[in-house]
Amino acid sequence: MDFEVRAARLWRTSILAGAAFGLGTIQGAVIPLPNGSFEAPATVFVNTHVDNWQKGPKPDWYVETDEYRWDQLTGVFKNPAPSAVDHLQNCDGAQALWLFAVPEVELSQDYLSQDWNDPSPTHAFDARFQVGKAYELTVGINGGGGGMQEGVTMEISLYYRNDDGEAKAVAATTISHSAETFPNHTWFTDFSARVGTVQPSDAWAGRHIGVRIRSTVPLESQGxxxxxxxxxxxxxxxxxxxxxxxxxxxxxxxxxxSTQGFEYQVEVSENLVSWTAYEAPLAGTGGPLFRLVAADQHPPAFVRVQATPAR
Known part of the structure; x- marks a missing residue:
């Protein structure tokens, strides 16, 4: 009994999880999204086709003309040359996407989506909402093109499909155009929609992830x-x-x-200021992990665990 009490006193009662107290960070892993930078199909100017992304159907109220076809309201374009006044300074890759501020214009991508030349779904985007994980959608956006009015809106969202195949939003962010939000028309500004940690009881747990970008402008403000x-x-x-x-x-x-794809480093400290790695990091398995910290090697100490993406 005395020996057990003495051993217990070698350890301070505060055992810290680094990520919970800011002593460490858990960084996210990027999920591959086909044609997320709109580089396909490659074009020397513009192309109304967008690989991997499914366009929304033409609504009954929209009357097409030779000049304004529904399919032309979104497409990919080549970033103008660096010497051009409209060159997009922080464009990722060589191309970007245009989306007209017209009601119901949208692009989406999920496990069942079909682009302009897919006879059936390719299942290229095969990612699911996993229990215990959080998700963030981020899109670079530049508003105000073509004389867009102040207050015109669009939406980015993450969704899942229910048993009837209906798309149900899990998280959505509305972007409203203003000169204050978009002071520079040659610069993309990031906007995000976030899904908190998925719980087993959530309707989207285990469902395929969907990404949607759509115009939400009312008819009277379109343009x-x-x-x-x-x-x-x-x-x-x-x-x-x-x-x-x-x-x-x-x-x-x-x-x-633990979580697969991450590694975990146990660290010890005597003063909560200087931390020392204890043995080698452990690879996440998706199940429980542990490390035995020897009291004879480390006098009274605090312990923390830091998680980082596996290299």
Missing amino acids: GYWDLDNVRVVETPETSLTLTSTLEGTDLRVGWL
Whole structure:
């Protein structure tokens, strides 16, 4: 009994999970999104086709003319030369996308989407909402093209399909054009929509992820166009680690639940200022991990675990 009490005193009672207290960070992993930068099909000027992305159907109220076909309201274009006054300074790659500020104009991509030349879904975007993960959609956007009015809106969202195949938004962000928001028409500004940590009870848990970009302008305010680029989806494990600790003889057993694709480094400190790595990092398995920290090697100490994407 005395030995166990003495061993326990070697460890301070505060055991910190680095990510929970800002002592460490958990960085997200980018989910591959086909043609997220709108580089295909390649064009020397413009192309109304957009590979991998499905366009919204023409609504009954929209009357097509030879000059304004529904299919022409969105497409890809080559970034003008660096010497041009309308060169997009932070364009990712060589191309971007235009989307007219007309009601119901949209692009989407999910497991079942079909682009302009797909006879059936290619399932190229095969990612799901995983329990214990959070998700963030980010899109580079430039508003105000073509005399767009102040207050014209568009929306970016992450969605899933229910059993009836209906798209249901999980997170959405509305972007409203203003001179203050878009003071520079040659620069993309990032906007994001975020899904919190997925719970087992969530309707979207385990469902395929969908990405949607659409114009939400009312009919009376339509006009102008948006430029868009560099669509990204990032998956992040739960932002805090819950550590457990038990004594095994003179050693402290520190345990936590891990995530595949991440590695975990146990660190020790005597003063919460200077931290030292304890042994080699452990690879995440999707299950529990632990490390035994020897009391005879480390006097009274604090312990933390830092998670980073595996290299």
